[in-house]
Every structure is written in structure tokens, then in C-alpha cells.
Amino acid sequence: MPLILPGNVGSATAATGFNVANSVNCGDTSTRFTGSAKVTSTSQQKGSWNIWLKRTVLGEQGLFKVYESANTGVEFKFDSSDQFLMREFESGSDVFNLKTSAAFRDTSAWMNILLAIDTTQGTEANRIRLYINGVEPSLATSTRPSVNTNLVRFFANGSDSSGQQHEMGNNYDGATGHYLLTQILYVDGTQLANTDVGEFDSDSGIWKPIDISGTTLGNNGYYLSMEDSSDFGTATGKSFTAHGFAATDSRIDTCTNNFATLNPLIFESSSNTFAEGNLKITGGGSDSWTTHYGLSTIAVSTGKWFVESKVTTVQDAQAILGLISTSEAIGSSLKDEGVLAVEKSGRITGGGNNLQTGLTAFSNGDIAGLAFDATNGTGQFYRNGSAYGSAVSSLASDTYYFATTTYESGGVIEFNFGSPPYSESGGNSDGDGFGNFSMAVPSGYFALNTKNLAEYG
Secondary structure (H helix, E strand, C coil): CCCEECCECHHHCCCCCCCCCCEEEECCCCCEEEECCCCCCCCCCEEEEEEEEEECCCCCEEEEEEEEECCEEEEEEECCCCEEEEEEEECCEEEEEEEEEEECCCCCCCEEEEEEEECCCCCHHHHEEEEECCECCCEEEEECCCCCCCCCCCCCCCCCCCCCCCEECECCCCCECCEEEEEEEEEECCCCCHHHCEEECCCCCCEEECCCCCCCCCCCCEEECCCCCCCCCCCEECCEEEECCCHHHEECCECCECECCECCCCHHHCCCEEECCCCEEECCCCCCCCCCEEEECECECCCEEEEEEEEEECCCCCEEEEEEECCCCCCCCHHHHCCEEEECCCEEEECCEEEECCCCCCCCCCEEEEEEECCCCEEEEEECCEEEEEEECCCCCCCEEEEEECCCCCCEEEEECCCCCCCCCCCECCCCCCCCECCCCCCCCECCEHHHHHHHC
């Protein structure tokens, strides 16, 4: 069950002079990118493709394709075992096929993928090099082309019959992939090194991005930064068309500042449906406290943190927002074991006991907030920007997830750890300028992301 704890904060914590501002949520509709018509390639033997992504759904998920026919083309994807593969195939036979030995099942972390090609290399292993987070992984499958092979599908010319466009965000069969995506780079004519797209932080050893906006692209190259929410297909080099995206698919959760989401992998969430990059949870199945809740991917034991959740569809017996310890999270419930929870009916509970009652009930569209001081063991709830009940103190020293219980089938909650999945006009950030919240963030409290964890957690 992936989670992020202080001191183990994933791939985007290290201090860096370069910051990635935005990503795009790909996968909750028929979202994809299609490239414009190609011209004559700079080379059909040399080139590179680079991307940063955060997986939001496991299992077979397509990422990139060039579709020529059912048995001829290019595809990059995570397979049904969550191993990553890249291949070009001609009439059903592989021209190249690289598949990792490792599976990639962490939906809480960002990862970088670089494919670097130069078929003129005399050493077979150097003709196609795959890097994941700056390192060449061990491979379960390693088929590379013979020397000087033209990769006519991946490096397709516009004048060729094979001049199909690059497409991103879907499987070869057209099914949508599910990711947050950013920093997509294709270089036509140059085999990049890993150090051309990233570097290992000198203090932490974490792989992090560098500025690639000035990379020489070649004739068919492109660079998509995802910074234009009005048109995610805006690119340097070859243009792209973005299909199926909404403005709310723009996120500030990126490879240089990783925000918390809900965790779809915990057993207790098995009957729920997760969407919007794992920030929207819908209850399903039979009524049960222990199978209908979601936990944050980041757990905290120190620091001051602020989180909001939107009541999209409220059910009668519902703990909308609260805290549950890492030791109690498995096989228990937010309502009965959570150290703190606010319920739809208008009460605040702790450990299954009523702490405050007679408060205003929550309705569809209401925004709940929680300011949690993990260091001093206090919590204050909010409803639509106003304090909700009195502060709760003397919370036990422990490590806590933020959590919600959907309970009844059809209950829907959307979380905002600072990068909301819904349209939010509040525009309120924390004291360090992170996040977009409905209400003014209480002084000294911060959005739940890796930069803040490194500073305050």
C-alpha cells in the first residue's frame, strides 16, 4: 500500500532551481493527444522520447502509439502486470521490444521515462536505451534492431505511407490511459543521455527534472509543458490537438512538487470507484464502514496541514472528512476508529464517540475543511469557510492519514489537498503560495505536498 511519510517523500522533494508548474489529468474521459501531420524526419535512426507521469490506475494502461494497422505500429504502455514496455512491430514481428522486469504499482509517486535511440551504434545495447528515473532498468524482454535499421514507424516521415501521427494517452486499441502527465519531449535526430533530461539531487539522490525547453527538437520534434489550461496541446515544435480535456484537468501536482491524493490500492477501498486522478471517490457495494473509505497517500506525524473536501453527493451516514492513524487504518473504520471525523448529520466524532453534536448538517455542494496540527494534537473543522464546532485538542501523538467514508452506495466526495479536481474559484493558497482552496488557509497551516513536507514535516 504505497504511502508517503516524512523523510520518505518520493520523487519530487529535493530542492531544485527548476520547477514544473503544471500537469494534466489524463484518463477520466476519452482524453488523448494527437499530433499534427509529419514532415521529412531529421533521422529515422536517431531520436528520443521523454515524459514525466504519475499513474492513477493500475493494470494495462496505454501511454503512446503510432497506429498503422492492427499488427503494424508502435506502442508504449504498462501491461496487465504493470511492467512497462516499448515496442515497434511490423506485420506482427517486433522491430524492437523492451520490457522491464520490475512492475510499477506506486500511484503516489511521479516517474520519468526516457527512450533514447541510435541504431548506428555498433554495440547492440546502445542502439535503444530505456531509462526510468535516470537509471537503465533490468529487462525481462530485450529485442533491439540490427545496426543502421530505419525505424519507419516511430520516426515516420510525412511523405511515407507510414506517416502516422504520434498519439499519447491511450492504448493501441484506443482505450484511455490514466495518468497525470507533464514534460513530454520528442527529439528527432538525437539520442539523448539521461543527463539531458534530469539529474540526481546531490543531497537526497532523488532523480529530478531539469529545464528541457531549449532542447533542439529536429524536424518532427515537440515539447509539451502542459502550462496552458485553455489548450493542453500547446507545444513547441510540432503542434498537438488535445481531445476530451476540461480546464479542471490542469493540476499543480507535478514532478517537482508531489501533492497527496486518495489511495486506490488499500483493501478497504476495493468497492469504491476512484476518478479525477484519485481525488474523487464514489462508494459502491453493500453498506460497510470498513470497505467504503479512502485514505490520503501522504501520512503526517508533525507539522500543520490544511485539507478540504467537497460533498458532491452526500449519504445519510457519512464521515465526510477526518483523521485515522496508520496503525488503525487497515481493517477498521473512520467512523468507529478514526481519531477525528465530521459527519454529514452535523456531529464531530472521535474513536466512535460523539465529541460535538447539534451542528448544521452537510448538504451537496458544501466544502468541509480541516486544519490539523499534528505536532500539538489539535484539529479544527470548517464548513464553507466558517469554523465548524470548536477546536478538538489532546489528539494522541501518532501518524495520521486524512480520510473519508463514503459508506452507502453512491456517496461521492472530492478531495482538495491543494490541487482540486473540481472548479475552484477561491484562489486561496497557503503561506508559501501552494494550493487553490475555497477558504483562506489558516495562518501557519500548509497544503499537503512534498515541498511542504520537506520544510515543515
